[in-house]
Structure formats: C-alpha cells, structure tokens
Amino acid sequence: MMLSLGSDTTVLLYHTKNLKFTPKINTLNVDSAFSRGLSGGRLNYGSVRLKHKQLGAVGKSFGTDENEDEEKSDDDVVNATIEKSKKVLALQRELIQQIAERKKLVSSIDSDNVPGLEGNGSSYESGEESLSSGSNTQESSSTSASNNAVANQNVGNVLRNNAYSREKETRDDSSVGINQGFDERKNINDAERSSSWLHFNEQRKNLASSIQTSSLKFENLQRESKSNSKEVSNEPDNVESDGENPPPLAGTNVMNIILVAAECAPWSKTGGLGDVAGALPKALARRGHRVMVVAPHYGDYAETQDIGVRKRYKVAGQDMEVTYFQAYIDGVDFVFIDSPIFRHLESNIYGGNRVDILRRMALFCKAAVEVPWHVPCGGVCYGDGNLVFIANDWHTALLPVYLKAYYRDNGLMNYTRSVLVIHNIAHQGRGPLEDFNYVDLPGNYVDLFKMYDPVGGEHFNIFAAGLKTADRIVTVSHGYAWELKTTEGGWGLHGIINENDWKFRGIVNGVDTKDWNPQFDVHLKSDGYTNYTLATLQTGKRQCKAALQKELGLPVREDVPIISFIGRLDQQKGVDLIAEAIPWMMSHDVQLIMLGTGRPDLEQMLRQFECQHHDKIRGWVGFSVKMAHRITAGADILLMPSRFEPCGLNQLYAMNYGTVPVVHAVGGLRDTVQPFNPFDESGVGWTFDRAEANKLMAALWNCISTYREYKKSWEGIQQRGMSQDLSWDNAAQQYEEVLVAAKYQW
Numbered sequence: 001m002m003l004s005l006g007s008d009t010t011v012l013l014y015h016t017k018n019l020k021f022t023p024k025i026n027t028l029n030v031d032s033a034f035s036r037g038l039s040g041g042r043l044n045y046g047s048v049r050l051k052h053k054q055l056g057a058v059g060k061s062f063g064t065d066e067n068e069d070e071e072k073s074d075d076d077v078v079n080a081t082i083e084k085s086k087k088v089l090a091l092q093r094e095l096i097q098q099i100a101e102r103k104k105l106v107s108s109i110d111s112d113n114v115p116g117l118e119g120n121g122s123s124y125e126s127g128e129e130s131l132s133s134g135s136n137t138q139e140s141s142s143t144s145a146s147n148n149a150v151a152n153q154n155v156g157n158v159l160r161n162n163a164y165s166r167e168k169e170t171r172d173d174s175s176v177g178i179n180q181g182f183d184e185r186k187n188i189n190d191a192e193r194s195s196s197w198l199h200f201n202e203q204r205k206n207l208a209s210s211i212q213t214s215s216l217k218f219e220n221l222q223r224e225s226k227s228n229s230k231e232v233s234n235e236p237d238n239v240e241s242d243g244e245n246p247p248p249l250a251g252t253n254v255m256n257i258i259l260v261a262a263e264c265a266p267w268s269k270t271g272g273l274g275d276v277a278g279a280l281p282k283a284l285a286r287r288g289h290r291v292m293v294v295a296p297h298y299g300d301y302a303e304t305q306d307i308g309v310r311k312r313y314k315v316a317g318q319d320m321e322v323t324y325f326q327a328y329i330d331g332v333d334f335v336f337i338d339s340p341i342f343r344h345l346e347s348n349i350y351g352g353n354r355v356d357i358l359r360r361m362a363l364f365c366k367a368a369v370e371v372p373w374h375v376p377c378g379g380v381c382y383g384d385g386n387l388v389f390i391a392n393d394w395h396t397a398l399l400p401v402y403l404k405a406y407y408r409d410n411g412l413m414n415y416t417r418s419v420l421v422i423h424n425i426a427h428q429g430r431g432p433l434e435d436f437n438y439v440d441l442p443g444n445y446v447d448l449f450k451m452y453d454p455v456g457g458e459h460f461n462i463f464a465a466g467l468k469t470a471d472r473i474v475t476v477s478h479g480y481a482w483e484l485k486t487t488e489g490g491w492g493l494h495g496i497i498n499e500n501d502w503k504f505r506g507i508v509n510g511v512d513t514k515d516w517n518p519q520f521d522v523h524l525k526s527d528g529y530t531n532y533t534l535a536t537l538q539t540g541k542r543q544c545k546a547a548l549q550k551e552l553g554l555p556v557r558e559d560v561p562i563i564s565f566i567g568r569l570d571q572q573k574g575v576d577l578i579a580e581a582i583p584w585m586m587s588h589d590v591q592l593i594m595l596g597t598g599r600p601d602l603e604q605m606l607r608q609f610e611c612q613h614h615d616k617i618r619g620w621v622g623f624s625v626k627m628a629h630r631i632t633a634g635a636d637i638l639l640m641p642s643r644f645e646p647c648g649l650n651q652l653y654a655m656n657y658g659t660v661p662v663v664h665a666v667g668g669l670r671d672t673v674q675p676f677n678p679f680d681e682s683g684v685g686w687t688f689d690r691a692e693a694n695k696l697m698a699a700l701w702n703c704i705s706t707y708r709e710y711k712k713s714w715e716g717i718q719q720r721g722m723s724q725d726l727s728w729d730n731a732a733q734q735y736e737e738v739l740v741a742a743k744y745q746w
C-alpha cells in the first residue's frame, strides 16, 4: 500500500497476504495507518530511510510502462523526502537534547538498584556527530510525541501480554513481584518517555525495587550483571561512561530484538553459526537495542540461572515441559530453553535421526516465540510490540511459520516481525511429506513446505517454508546473496529466493573483537604464546609461531612458512583439494597444520598425512577452540579452498591476527579477501578462481614466494589485513536497517 503521510511524504508498504507479495498502491489517511501502531502518527528518520529502499525495490521489480508517471512522481517524492530528511535530522538533534535533559531526571534514581542498567552507559557510543545542526521546536515535539506513542504502545503490549500470560497460568513467586512492577510502571508519566530506549531504562528502574524484594534469583542476576558490566568496561573499544548514558546509536530505531539459534558460542558451537549468535547480538545491544538470544540448553552452563518459569508445549501429540535459564552478559539477555530432549547434547547438538532433530527444533521454535511473553529479563518481559525475531538457518526456520500460523493469523503478535538468516543453504531440514505431522500446523500450511526436485521428488522442506513466511531474509555476504539466486548456488531454493528478492539482502559477518583479538586473546597467555598488536606484530607472531611448533612437536624454525587449515571436514570446505595438493606441498620446505572434525574418511586422511610426513604435517582431529586460536596466531598462512562459502569467519580471524589467507574466490571469501597486487602493494591475501588443486597450488606458490623473497610486501599484506575494521559494528548497523524495514512492513 502507498500511504500518503501529510502533504509531502509518502511511504510504500508491502502488503503480504496469503504469503504472496502483492503490492497494492492505495492512499490511506496517515492517522488510520499509524493508529495501527506503525509509528505513532509521525514520520521519523527510520521511516524516511525505509521509503527510499522500498521505492528502489519496487522500481526494480515493477518498473514497467504503467509506472512511468509514478517514476516521475517518485522523483518529486525523493526530492521532497530529501528536504524532509534534512528537517528530520535537525529535529533529531533537538530530540537528543531533550533526551539528555530527561536522562538527568532519570539518573536521579539510584541506578545501583537496577539489574542490568550499569552496563548500558559504557556500551553506548554517541551518535550525535552524525546529526546535522538546526532546530525546529514545533516539529521536534511532534517527533517526540511520536516516540511517546511508540513507547506507550510498547507498554500497552507488555501489559496486555502479561495479562494474557496471567490468564493462561499462575506464575511463580518471582512473577508476583513482576506483576507488582507492572502496576508501578503504569504510573510512569507519559511525558518522561521521550524514546523507547529511555522508556526501556525507565522500565528497569521502576521495577528494580519490586524485583529485589520478590526474588533472590534476581539478586544473583543483578550481581552477575554488575560483574559483567565491569568486564565490559575493560574492553578497549568501549566508550568511557561519564556518569550519563549517551543516546543510542540506533536513535529512534531502537527495537526489541530476539535472535534465535540452535547454537550459541561460547556455550554451544559446531561452527560459524555459534559465533554469529554469540557476537551479533552484542553489537546490536551496543547500538542501544534491547537484545536477547534464545538457544537450547544443551548442558550445565555455569553462568546461567533457572528463573523458575515452566511452560508446556505439544510436539507431535506429546506434551513437553520447558524451563528457562538466563544470564545477562555484555548488554545481552541470554535465555536457554531447557527440556529433557535437549539435555546432554552439548557435543552432538545435531545428533540423532531426522525425526529426533525435527522434534527438537519444533519444540525449540514453539517455546522461543513465546519467550518475550513468559521470560522476564531484568524483571521485565520484552512483550511483542516493536519486536523482531532473527531466526537462523533451517533449524529455526519454523519460527516465522509459527509466528504467522499460531499468532498473527489469530490477531496476536501483530507488531512482531521475523527475519530469517541463511548461513548455509546446503542444510534445509528436508524429509518425506509425512514430516508435516511433526510440526503441528493447520493443514492449509502444508503447501508452504512442499518442494519438488529431480533427485528427491516431492518432499517436505522447512527452510522453504521459513523463507516464504519471514518478513525479511538476510544472508551472510553479498557474494553468497548473488550465488543463492543461481541454480548452482541455491540448492533447489533459488526459485523461492528469486521470488522473494524484494525482501532479501546480503550482510557480511563480522568478528567478535573481544574474543578474536590477538591483543587480548586468552589462549595466548600461556605455554609460550603471547598477545600482540599491530605494533608488535613481528615479534609477537614469531613467538606464537615458535610456541605452536613446540606445542605440536614440529621443528621450531622461524624461516619455514606454516600453512594452516581450520574447519569442518566435508565437501564444502574443499579438504580433498588440500589432500590432492599435499604431495606438491611436501616437496617444498613448509609445515602444514590442519584442525577439524567431520567425515570419518577425511578425519582418517588427516591422521594418515601426519603419519606419513611427521616432520612437516600435524592433523588434529577434534574440536578445540583453544587450538583454533593458537593456530590462527602462530601460522603464517590460512588455506580456505571451500567449494562454497556463505561468508567464512576463519579468513576474517586470520586477517585480524596478521595471518595471510589463500582462498577460493567464492561467496563471502571473494567479498572479504582482496587479492594482493604487487604493482601497487594493495590487497590482503591470495585468491584462486576455481575449486581445483592446481589453482590452489598456483595461488599458494605465489603466496609462499612472497613470504620468502619479498619480506616488505609480506609485512604490508599482514598489516593491511590487521588494520581493517572487521568488527560486528558495521554489520549490526546494516541488520538494523533490515529490522526497521521489517518493522514497518505490513
């Protein structure tokens, strides 16, 4: 629908009905649109940005003759919008001043009593520089009114949800305190809610005393929260708190975000998904969003506490109880869903047969959707207003489907959106059509899951249903976004991805610069390893290299290049190409260290190579985070001959540690490794254009020659790699754009 917002602004909204993208162009009265909770009656900065994007998207998909007039008027609209944007930017500045004044008022409340509040100040960075100066009091107060409306809507939703939950079942002791807190919160003066960010802090402050008296559990949570915020303040890139919280970088886009994933580092990790689930939420929280991660509770995690809430869900006719464990770390609420079917799977989280996994994921998604209703974090449930779920890969692709089928189709969670992230399309949750019986959905939903391909015939496909139902789709690099639309790269889902191109976008992953940082890496503090920085790169890396050689029993030699590989041993990662190249490698003076688990035949191959070339090769079969860090620090070169690679994190980690990547130019590897150019001394590594052993050898040969003969060039490559900003902050900003787009999508 096209909404006409006053005289000079327009917003396009996508109308998704019956799961099909059917853009309709209508004009609507702004008040009626906003009364449905879009933005509280006033166009804000986020809406303006949304409009540009959506105009672009529609222009691309529907740019036929009949749209010519519309294009012309689009120009007008764009110009008008630019003018409007300038005004809005000026208004933002005014708003920030108002927020600062209100913060003074808020800070008069003792923040020591507020679980989780202490970390906020040190986590936020100032966004003021990006705002242009100027003011317009009248409009500014309107913008503020808009934010108040959003905040009010949130309060309403939280209260409504809480009431809903109370109706559904009796809460434990801690819930009683929380309900009291809600009553207190009703008394918050509307005038004090100048943004949802401020409102969120207020919620926590106003509830603090009731939480403390009602539950010892929350006292523990608070202590943990305090110690974690101390930890956070040790981070080098943290902004010092001056006693006042700076405004959130996200500005008025601040949202409630719940990332849902089958694994989350450091508690559970089999690969890159775990890293992303552990790191992206922290970067989103640094921008000022209220962020939660929901993952299964596979083992006993020292940091988490049982919050005493119990719920029951039916999966394939079987009644299952779940409980919730919680921790607040680095500004993020981590919630783990506990059930007997998740327990003791920490080293085999995708173990069991197809139906076992399906039942686990169905239960996980059903429980995860309701976490914002049932799990009080810092004493306050997130509620379902201004909320976006970020689901990841097929394991949680049922979440967008449940959100629609159980809730939105029934008038619930109307302001909740879902984004589905594709980390790896090769795993889709496929099975026979009868698997539909395990997901407990109305019969008319079966078509969403039905897929046909020449190999498997007609089958059930969970990823397909999630992609169709999610409000937005993201994948983890631009290169992979392109590949997913091709027959070769889409693995049968390219048709669905192409049909949904309008809601699809690539965002390159980042690096957790606290975890993967040679300056602070905890795994480099013993056994002869050392921390190092760009300034101490050469000496630090030399020491780590010697420590690595010593630890693995290889000859300790500074002049021999160490080539490394870390990753799953499977077809995707191209381990067989390395195997093909090993005789050639062994004819040169190199050392090769490989760390991985996966296919038994490839594991056996690693062991065999180590036996055959004991003075040159180490093949470590196993999953060792410590060794992954130490190899990344001590090696000179990282090989990634992946056949496909949605993003790839190891090459990013390598570059952060001054280790030079040699990669197959595919997916995210092509996006992130700019090839070395000796003529202008640019680039950060080597790439080869086909997943073939001879291509790999050619690139590796150039790399090794540079290492041996052009030391200055080599050091330049290392330094450029290390100097890049590979942090999650950039990606988090782009995710925010997607989340805002989803929020305003109707």
Ligand SMILES: Nc1ncnc2c1ncn2[C@@H]1O[C@H](COP(=O)(O)OP(=O)(O)O[C@H]2O[C@H](CO)[C@@H](O)[C@H](O)[C@H]2O)[C@@H](O)[C@H]1O
Residues within 6 Å of the ligand: 270, 271, 272, 273, 275, 276, 423, 424, 476, 509, 566, 567, 568, 595, 596, 597, 622, 623, 624, 625, 628, 645, 646, 647, 648, 649, 650, 668
């Ligand atoms: N044996 C071992 N011991 C210790 N650590 C090990 C290990 N094997 C792998 N790891 C670690 O697991 C992670 C692997 O991440 P990747 O991004 O390279 O691959 P993965 O294919 O799992 O992820 C998918 O999702 C991510 C995240 O989006 C995408 O980057 C990627 O392209 C996509 O295939 C790294 O942190 C690595 O160090």
